[in-house]
Amino acid sequence: EAGVAQSPRYKIIEKRQSVAFWCNPISGHATLYWYxxxxxxxxxxxxxxxxxxxxxxxxxPKDRFSAERLKGVDSTLKIQPAKLEDSAVYLCASSLAGGLGYEQYFGPGTRLTVT
Amino acid sequence: SQQGEEDPQALSIQEGENATMNCSYKTSINNLQWYRQNSGRGLVHLILIRSNEREKHSGRLRVTLDTSKKSSSLLITASRAADTASYFCASPYSGAGSYQLTFGKGTKLSVIP
Structure with a gap:
């Protein structure tokens, strides 16, 4: 079974620039999370x-972050404009459903560095 | 705010020794989960223990839960170099119409060959 896919794995941008991350969850998983x-x-x-x-x-932070999950499968997370404090790893996870006890499966993450 | 807090923040042991990590949480829980994160990789679910369980085993892992003390512990027996990772406890809470996991800051385990 294929896991959660994320791209890119690494991204370096300057502050005030824009960046987008992509996530493809496990097939059939209804719930998707960005961390x-x-x-x-x-x-x-x-x-x-x-x-x-x-x-x-x-x-x-809705003044600079946005996310969408068109067609209920893939998802993108965007930051515009980026700040220094946005430097972090952005993890995508999915689960069969969002209720109690459902295991979340995580992707490898995207490491963002804002300079 | 973070629900769980792991202790210690860092732990270094020799291969073959046992490693014990603790987690304390603040509010009542339905279940508590432990995750492992290797350097530069995503989190991997290790084990889930429900609030009505006191102990659970999975391979070399043993998790205990004490709801009266709001604490849990993760024991890794006969540790291996490959167990080197950060370990997080996480508990679900009821957010805006859904259940979400809150993670602690983690325990960084180093197993020396």
Missing amino acids: QQILGQGPKLLIQFQNNGVVDDSQL
């Missing part, structure tokens, strides 16, 4: 999708 993991900390949820609808984006 931000700053160095030395645990992942923090940014946004959760159920199929192509947003379930929770309360921790997404």
Whole structure:
């Protein structure tokens, strides 16, 4: 079974530039998550999708971050414009459903460096 | 805010020794999960223990849960160099119409060959 795919794996940009990350979840997984993991900390949820609808984006900085999951499969996360504090690993995860007890499967992440 | 906090922050042991990591959490939970993250890679789910369970085993892993103390521990027996990684505990909480995981800051385990 193919895992969660993410690209690119690494990205270096200057502040105020834009960047986009792509995620392809495990086939059949209805729920998709984007996490931000700053160095030395645990992942923090940014946004959760159920199929192509947003379930929770309360921790997404909406003035600069946006995400979409067209057709309920692939998803993109965009940052525009980037700030130095956005340097982090962005993890995508998926699960069969969003209820209690469903295991989340994580992709390898995209390491973003903002200079 | 983070629900779980792991202790210690870092742990270094010799290969073959046992490693114990602890997690404390703040509010009532339905279950608690442990994840492993190797350097430069995503997280891998290790084990889930439900609130009505006290102990669970998976291979060389043993997880305990004490809901009265709001704490859990992860024991890795007969450690190997390949166990070198960061270990996170995570618990679900009810967010805006869904259940989400909150992660602690992790314990960084180094197993020396």
